[in-house]
Amino acid sequence: MEIYVLSIIVATVLVAPLALRTFRPLLWADVRYCRDLLRIALTVVARRWRTPPFFALDRFLEQTAANPDKVFVVFENERYSYRDADRRSNRTANALRSQPGYQAGDTVALLMGNEPAFVFTWLALAKLGSPVALLNHNIRTKSLLHCFSCCRAKVLLAASELKEVVEDVLPSLMEQGVTVLLMSHLCKTPGMESFSDKVEEASDCPLPRNLRSHVTFKSPAVYIYTSGTTGLPKAAVVNQNRLLTALAVLSSNGVTASDVIYVNLPLYHTAGFIVGFIGSFETGSTIVLKRKFSASQFWDDCRKNSVTVVQYIGEVMRYLCSTPKRENDQDHKVRLAIGNGVRAEIWREFLNRFGNIEVREFYASTEGNVGFVNYAGKIGAIGRVHFLHRRDEPIRGANGFCVETPRGETGLLVSKITDIAPFVGYAQSEEQNERKRLHNVLKKGDLYFNSGDLMRIDNDNFLYFQDRVGDTFRWKGENVATTEVSDILTVSDCLKEANVYGVKVPGHEGRIGMAAVAVKEGEQFDGSEIYKNVVSHLPSYARPRFIRIQNAMELTGTFKQMKLKLVEQGFDPARVRDLLYVLDDHEKSYVPMTAQIYGCIVSGNLKL
Known part of the structure; x- marks a missing residue:
């Protein structure tokens, strides 16, 4: 009998793993992911109970105390340790405290590109x-004033190279009593001070810590701008x-203190700021x-700096795959790529060309209360749904409530708003x-967040992004309203009305801007004037x-x-009978579209 029982046990031990791999191949991946989520949750809860309150800044200060000489930021030929960043941010904070028009706790708008000063300034303001x-440093005039005003900032801190951009809106800022500081050693423009x-x-x-004693967990930390309808x-x-919760983004994906992270995405965006910059606080x-971002310099930078982790958006991988092939394409130390928006075919091409790199595709939005991670590595998927997620789509049934979309079909992703998954919203x-x-x-009475994103779930619970809903489209990794x-x-002066939308271009991710316009009666289409307006007021990715x-x-029944x-x-x-024009930067105008130009675009010979 004992031998029989022992045989059963041995057989179970040997057969069970095989059975699980056959019938539940993702079980262990699910278990590991849930274990990581539990660890993160326990860490966040423990920090929330600390006195005084523990915030993201405090994690940076812990890393500085533990590893002061560890290199924190590498920028071109400059290197800054955690101690350097701490001290430079102290200088910035003390300089700002003595600045008339600013008091600790005031909201400050930062108009700056990717440079160490951005890092030091944010740390200073957190202190x-x-x-x-x-602020997105690509926006201009009306959009810039709008972004500044809606956060009610008292101070604008701008990079020296953006002086002319600030001067364009300076009269309006002065009317609002805004203190304008330029990151330069000299500034002669009235109403603007050197800093x-x-x-x-x-x-x-x-x-002194009491300068931030007013800060609570519900206090705004940053305002990140997103396009909308x-x-x-x-x-x-x-x-x-x-x-504080976002600190875990890198560590939950296996990033450690020994990793070197390549941050080439804008720091004014969620990916660059929260994942790359803030995420490094947790891991050290x-x-x-x-x-x-530079496709031609990407891998040389990685080799030079022994980079092990890179960030991407879908366009980044496509750009890298479009560069001329080299013999040393797989000569690097990159082991992990974290990001979102990569198409399945680009994903495969990236791996085939650049080697065995683990790709962690995720889904999240700046303002949203739901996220997914493709921890199983399924090519093309943005994540995997399990028992910790619920998915519901707002198609109403006869009872007035929403109807769940069947597997394999496209539906709108919504997420229940709760104390654990709140929706903070927009300022x-x-x-x-x-x-x-x-x-x-x-x-009746429940409340959900509408992501505005269309998703599809397959039979293995993998989630796939399909499209966006509403009057936005995405081009070069940016949302265009x-x-x-x-x-x-x-x-x-020549246009009466414009209908803007995004169109697909072969070989490109997202949609590029196009506009159907009506010319005013008695006027002629003026391509030069329109070119001047869009270049002056819109970032390059938003220009039609x-x-x-x-x-x-053409209008719908509701106009x-x-x-x-x-x-x-x-x-x-060949398909459009109306007159077509294409933006020509060389001519500084919109010029007539021809079959030859169209062919060059479709073939990829004309860069967009």
């Missing part, structure tokens, strides 16, 4: 208990609690900061906040590349502009 509005000279003269003594960027509020890693935009809320989804572009186009002339805009047919027809002159 002063000041929320920071991370770098004051930082160098300031003390590097630590800041209103046409102007919205300031998503990232509070201290969310930033080194970050290699790149001023701007000064209650109307937009309400648009993101869905009431009475599964039962169609209403904002329409407003800029119709500033031109193609313009289609129509006699009148909304028709887009679907226009999107389907695209910019092919």
Whole structure:
């Protein structure tokens, strides 16, 4: 009998792993992922109970105390240790405290590209208990003023190379009584003060903790701007609690203190700031900061700095795969790539060309309350749904409640708003906040967050991004608000109306901007004037590349502009009978689209 029982036990031990691999191949991946989530949750809860309150900044200070000489930031030929960053941020904070027009706790807007000063300045403001509005340095005039105003900042800190951008809006800022500081040693512009000279003269003594004693977990930490259906960027509020939770992004993906992280995405975006910069606080890693993404320099930078972890958006991988092949393509130390938005075919090409790199695709939004991680490595998926997630789509049934989308079909991703998964929303935009809320989804009185993203779930519970809903499209990793572009186009004297949308381009991720426009009666289409307006007021990724002339805009029964047919027809002159124009930077104008130009674009010979 004992031998029989022993045989059963041995057989079970030997057969069970084989059976699990056959019938539940993802079980152990699920278990490991849930274990990591539990560890993160326990860490966050433990920190929330600490006295005084523990925030993301405190984790940086812990790393500085434990490893002061560890290299924290590498930028071009400069290297800064954790101690260097701590002391330089102290100088910045002390210089700001002595600046008239600023008090500790005031909101400060930061208009700066990827450089060490960005890192030091944010740390300084965190030490002063000041929320920071991370302004996109590509935006101009109207959009810039809007972004500044909606966070009610008292101070604008700008990089020296953006002086002219600030001067364009300086009169409006002066009317609002805003203190404008330029990161330079000299500034002769009235209403704008130099600040770098004051930082160098300031003390590097630590800041008293009581300067941030007013900060709570619900206090705004940063405002990160996201495009939306209103046409102007919205300031998503990232509070201290969310930033504390976000510390775990890198560590939960296996990043450790020995890793070197390549941060080439903008620090004013969620990916660069929260994942790359803030995530390094938790792990104590080194970050290699790149001023701007460069496909041709990417792998050389990785080799030079012994980079082990890289960030990406879908376009980054496509750009890398589009560079000329080299014999040393797999000669690097990169082991992990973290990001989102990569197509399955690009994912495969990236791995085949650049070697055995673990790709961790994830889904999240700046303002959202739900996220997914493709911890199983399924190519093409953005994550995996398990018992910790619920998925519901707001298609109403006869009872008025939402109907769940069947597996394999596309539905709208929504997520229940709870104390654990709150929706903080946008600053000064209650109307937009309400648009993101869905009431009475599964039962009367419940409340859900509307992601605006269409998803599909397969039979193995893998989740796939399908498309976005609403008047936005994505190009070169940026969200483009169609209403904002329409407003800029119709500033031109010759245009009466503009209908902006995104169209697919072969070989490119996302959709590029196109506009169907109606010319005012008695006017002629002026490509030079329109070019001047879009270049002056829109970042490059938001400028409509193609313009289609129509006699009148097609409208729906509720007087909304028709887009679907226009999107389907695209910019092919063989399919579109209306006059077509294409943006030409060399001519500084919109010029007539020809079959030859169209062929060059489709073949990839003309860079967009």
